[in-house]
Amino acid sequence: MPFLKLFGKNKPNTPQSFVVVGVDSNDVVCLRVETSDGNVKIVGAEKQGIPNGSVILGNIENPSAVLMALGECLDRLDKIDENLEDAPKDMVFVLSGGNSLGLMTAAKVRRDGTKPLSVKELDLVYKKTTEASLMKMQSELLVQKGNSEIDMELVTSSVLYTRLDDKNVLNPVGMECSTLEMAIFTSFAPKEHLKMLNKLAKSVGFKLIGQGYDVFSLVNTMEKTDLENINYVLIHMGSDFTNVGIIFGGGLITTKVLPVGRDHFAKEISQELGIAYREADEMLSKYSSDSLSESENLMVRNALQDVLKIWLSGVELLFAEFSGIKTFASRIYLAGEGFDVPDIYEVLVTEPWTKSIPFREPPEFSKLPLSEISVISDLSGKATSLEWTMPATLSISFLDR
Amino acid sequence: MTRVEIDLNEDIISILNKLQNINDTGLDLYIPVGAAIFDNILNLKLLRKEMEKTGHVVHFITDDEVGNTLISMLDTDTSTSFMPEDFGNISMSSAGGLLSKIPAILGGLLPKAKVPAINSKALLLIPLVLALCAFGLYKRAGTLRADIKIVVASQSTARSISMKVKKDAESSEELSVLGGKAVSAVLVEKAESTTTGEKLVGEKSEGKVTIFNKTSDEVDLDEGTELNFDDGDEDLVFVLTEDITIPAIYEKDPTDPSSVLVPGEVEADIEASDIGAKFNIDGGETMGVEGYKRSELVAEVVEDLTGGKSETRKIVSEKDKTDLSTSTLSKVTAGAEEALKKNLSVGQKLIEGSSLVSIQKETYSKAVNEEAEKLELVMEVTVSGLTYSEDDLNDLLDKLVAKSMPEEYVISDEGRVVEVDVLGNTDSSILSSVEADLQVTSKTYVVPNISEDDLKDRLKGKSSQEAERIIGSLKDIRSYTVEIRGGIPLFKKVPKDIDKISIEITKSDD
Secondary structure (H helix, E strand, C coil), X not given: CHHHHHXXXXXXXXXXXXXXXXXXXXXXXXXXXXXXXXXXXXXXXXXXXXXXXXXXXXXXXCHHHHHHHHHHHHHXXXXXXXXXXXXXXXXXXXXXCCCCEEEEEEEEEECCCCCECCHHHHHHHHHHHHHHHHHHHHHHXXXXXXXXXXXXXXXXXXXXXXXXXXXXXXXXXXXXXXXXXXXEEEEEEEHHHHHHHXXXXXXXXXXXXEEEEHHHHHHHHHCCCCCCCCCEEEXXXXXXCEEEEEEECCEEEEEEEEXXXXXXXXXXXXXXXXXXXXXHHHHHHHHHCCCCCHHHHHHHHHHHHHHHHHHHHHHHHHHHHCCCCCCECXXXXXXXXXXXXXXXXXXXXXXXXXXXXXXXXXXXXXECCHHHCCCEEECCCCCCCHHHHHHHHHHHHHHCC | CEEEECCCCCCHHHHHHHHCCCCCCEEEEEECCCCHHHHCHHHHHHHHHHHHHCCCEEEEEECCHHHHHHHXXXXXXXXXXXXXXXXXXXXXXXXXXXXXXXXXXXXXXXXXXXXXXXXXXXXXXXHHHHHHHHHHHHHHHCCCEEEEEEEECCEEEEEEEEEEEEECCCCECCCCEEEEEEXXXXXXXXXXXXXXXXXXXXXXXXXXXXXXXXXXXXXXXXCCCEEEEECCCCEEEEEECCCEEECCCEECCCCCCCCCEECEEEEEEEEEEEECHHHCCCCCCEEEECCCCCCCEEEEECCCCECCEEEEEEECCHHHHHHHHHHHHHHHHHHHHHHHHCCCCCCEEECCCCCEEEXXXXXXXXXXXXXCCEEEEEEEEEEEEEEEEHHHHHHHHHHHHHHCCCCCEEECCCCCEEEEEECCCCCCCCECCCEEEEEEEEEEEEEECXXXXXXXXXXXXXXXXXXXXXXXXXXXXXXXXXXXXXCCCCCCECCCCHHHEEEEEEECCC
């Protein structure tokens, strides 16, 4: 019964300890997490660089390089502390906006108002809504990528709300109504990509217990925090994309992705300063942590300027793409490695780009480091920068299944 | 209007950097099939928006089907509706939304064909025309060829690897050992040096002395008894050349109690103990006698001693031999590697500093102490050195680099640069004629591993457009051309006979 499952029944067992793996165009990141009493402890956090071009917009183009980096990370995780319990053998992969898609589908059904809603009827509505979400996903693929025939697989399906005769109801089983409205959030990822993740997990001797769409996981995790978590916008700036999620009523409504991320800034530094990409990437990291000399700082800052303008223009364009949304919530949360670069954060916060976007009020920006999320404790001390937030929240999603 | 072509993998930032430097306001942007920019419509929208800011108008031109769909949608309202789908009474069979608009969008892109009417009289000629055409087409079909040129993206990879070359060993990537071979040569070197040894030659002085005995006893002196003359600077030694007996002192007149005493005396032959003119002592000079006081025995030179003389002559010294041998060996050693290089075969490389020189034979013109102004040497040596084959080194490097290289890539034969540094003989490295530690820096280019045979199999029988799509979908392609020659016009396809398909894969220069 999928509908019952969505409402928290038939909950499968979540292992006490597992590894969350994120793969982006620059690195493979691994988190060893342990769960207890609804909380998550990160006991190990490791990352390993991969050659440029090995992963493009979330798609693994060079499986050997990713496998090698994954192996390195896991080896290091194994060595973190001999006192820890046996190494986990379950693995969860992060799906990012680079190649995955998340959207909301709402459906309305007219019915005989005298009959109580049965699980079977709700199941049917849920099934039909899911089918509609597949069609919607294909439409979105056509709009974004010009091709609706990409073989995608459903990864996440979550009921956002059920509304009986225009009233929100948490559990509608047994209730009577003339109109039933159901909204679900679904996320999809390319089937080939999911197969590849399965292969990777097997190759390192792990069992793949699931994949999760990162924006969805973060939204779920936000519910457990004291932060503003009802209406907000989430901007996740990854290595080669910027993904924007729109959240209303605590539920993720839609996402759109701009294929420009932190890598593009590193590439520009590489070009401008005539240095290798890896060196430029390292320089950008040092720039972000304010550990460059004054002259190097100046060189990097100058190299970033043109890309900053283009990226910001892209963000503005991206918001304009949400043309079905009348007004955006004014709270904007920022996550992802891109926002570790101070200039990117500053240009987003200070430039007047928001004036052309219908925000309800002048937007307020907040970075979302893991330290803001109390249900996750970082015992490793390594997951401090913004790039760890998204993969870490995936563990909460798995705790909630 | 300026025509600009972009690469398959160019991203939006790189393309904008390229375009914004062009002065022309009208730009035709040619985008290859499968280009990365078609990953998301926002790339095209952002490109257009940014170019408009600088007063440019960009026309997108591509053969990519997906790309053309995206371009056609640039001005279409693609907004997403968040209104609930109305399922009515749950018997919903399809959803609305943008998907329903697809045929309309794609329909406009499809070409329309017109078929002309055929004259009925001409129908009679059809069988003949068809037969002629069939024959012509049959002949022409045999000429069908496909020439495919693919430029693949290349990525340079530099590695610095420590390895050991071992004589007569098998190469092993696990041990980082490169099998080496010895090379040898026999060299003959002639050399000459001026002798530095000296020898004193001459005659001994000789003459007669009278030896006076002032003792009361007769004295016998043997041949060889030394007589000493003090010339003020040194004692000069003479020797008796005969046995003599000198009578004792006696009274001149034994009968006279006051008679004077007269020393006994005898004349004897003497010669100097050494050569040299300094021994030519004047007559009348006196000498002491070994073992006797002058008050007992004293010798007086009778006449000037003569014949003493000496002179210095050049001779070969042991050092002369050693020095000549050392300098000749150095000279041979300095030229040894050049001599070895003449014996190398094509592709064989000598490890500098690995040469060992062994002396086989030395022939000197004079022996030690022999008088000579010059000394000549003929030295015969064997030189051996350690070599490796460039091909073996490249093979080993390929295997070592391949260890850390993804399966989908191979090392290109083009553009390889290999630098070999010999680490020398230190505490931590060895350099000899049988073993040498090297630090090899290799810069190679990695290109996608495209099997020509597999690609031919995939392409055979395909239309030009299908072939382009297949090639365009290959990983890391920079550009390509598909030229189908010969064959039947309008029915040109890649030949099914793979021998008639030529594929040339080169790496890009950037």
